[in-house]
Every structure is written in C-alpha cells, then in structure tokens.
C-alpha cells in the first residue's frame with residue numbers, strides 16, 4: 001500500500017461535509033493537508049480539528065480562474081507539487097426546468113465544472129514535471145445517469161466526467177492517476193437548499209463517503225481505481 005503519511009494533499013470543498021470528513025481521516029493518517037473552501041470561519045474550524053496551520057488554508061472562489069491561480073501560487077511556495085488533489089467542492093442546484101434561470105445554469109457550470117478546469121490548469125503542470133500524482137474528483141452518479149430536476153447539475157457533472165476522461169488520455173505517458181467517484185446521495189449540507197422530497201436518513205454518511213475516497217488515496221501506484229461507485233443501498237441509480 002502507498003502510505004498517506006507525509007503526502008501533500010489539497011482538499012477543495014474542505015468546508016463542506018464530505019471535505020471536512022476527509023480532512024479528519026487524512027489527518028489521522030498523517031497527510032500534510034492544504035484546505036480550500038469559501039467560508040473562512042468553517043475552514044478555520046476544520047483546520048483547527050486537523051492541526052492545519054493558517055498558511056495551508058486557502059479561502060477561494062473556485063469559479064474564478066484568478067482565485068485559483070492565486071491559491072496555486074501560494075500552495076507552490078510551500079511545496080513544488082502536490083501528491084494528491086481531491087476536488088470536493090460543488091453545489092446542488094436541483095429543480096425543474098421551468099424554475100431554472102440562466103443564472104442557475106451559469107452557477108452550476110462554473111462551480112461544478114469550470115472550477116475543476118481552473119484547478120487542472122494550475123496544478124497539473126507541476127505534477128507533470130514530477131511525472132506522478134493522483135487527482136480525485138466527484139462527479140457523483142448524476143455525472144453518468146439522469147434524474148428529473150437535475151438537468152443543469154447533471155449537465156455540469158457530465159461535462160466534468162467527459163473532461164476528466166479526455167485529460168486522462170493526455171496523461172497516459174505519465175504516472176498521474178485519475179480517479180472518479182460516483183457517489184449517490186450523501187446526507188450533507190448539499191441538500192439543505194434543495195426543495196425535493198428525499199430520505200436523508202437513508203443516504204450515505206459523509207464519513208463513509210470520505211472513507212471511500214481515503215481508500216483511493218492509499219492505492220499502490222502500480223494500479224488505479226479509475227471509477228468508484230458508492231450508493232445508498234435502497235437507491236442504486238447505476
């Protein structure tokens with residue numbers, strides 16, 4: 001097994017429920033964490049739990065290329081390249097087409113897809129220089145299967161899935177591994193603003209979703225888990 005101890009790992013969405021649970025688990029395994037999110041107070045709270053010093057906390061709006069660039073410059077002053085990037089930032093805009101606005105579409109695309117594009121533009125080149133690394137993103141099951149009400153969310157997550165699979169082709173001559181995590185419903189703050197009847201008590205717990213991602217982080221470099229699917233037992237969409 002590759003060890004997590006001493007690995008430099010960036011978690012985006014670290015102020016969110018899955019990101020926070022991941023930070024706790026990876027910290028327990030001895031990772032050197034870099035935490036990103038928008039809410040500085042929540043990030044500071046997570047950092048305090050995981051003994052992450054202030055210089056490794058990066059409040060940033062990942063929709064904006066300039067914010068990601070600034071974050072990357074700060075990160076690369078601390079380490080020449082990251083070992084692992086886990087993109088756990090995202091937003092759930094889920095409602096029927098007649099209620100959707102153009103602004104919803106823009107926000108969904110920018111948060112769920114453009115953010116990852118910006119991250120790859122800034123963080124992949126140093127990884128390519130070192131020839132190795134692991135990139136994990138979370139399209140979720142709605143990145144490969146449709147759901148009523150999820151049109152703009154699924155559009156962004158399908159885009160993410162297509163983008164990352166194509167980038168993977170470009171990385172074939174490197175040892176940079178890419179893992180996609182197709183999660184079903186996770187009982188997180190993601191659902192707080194979604195007006196839809198769901199059974200949150202039957203969803204995956206954020207800690208269990210995080211454990212699956214933790215598992216990806218310690219895979220031996222001789223192989224790669226290219227896709228991992230984890231769904232609630234009572235709602236298996238794929």
Ligand SMILES: NC(=O)c1ccc[n+]([C@@H]2O[C@H](COP(=O)([O-])OP(=O)(O)OC[C@H]3O[C@@H](n4cnc5c(N)ncnc54)[C@H](OP(=O)(O)O)[C@@H]3O)[C@@H](O)[C@H]2O)c1
Nearest residue numbers: 013015016017018037038039062089090140185186188190
């Ligand atoms: N929960 C589910 O059922 C589920 C299922 C499948 C896939 N996923 C995916 O899993 C990932 C994590 O979701 P979660 O369940 O942990 O949700 P969450 O608790 O709502 O966390 C979302 C995270 O994304 C961050 N974020 C949102 N917009 C951002 C922006 N513009 N710039 C930077 N960060 C931003 C939030 O930061 P702030 O709070 O600081 O703004 C927060 O840290 C998302 O990509 C989501 O699409 C979730």
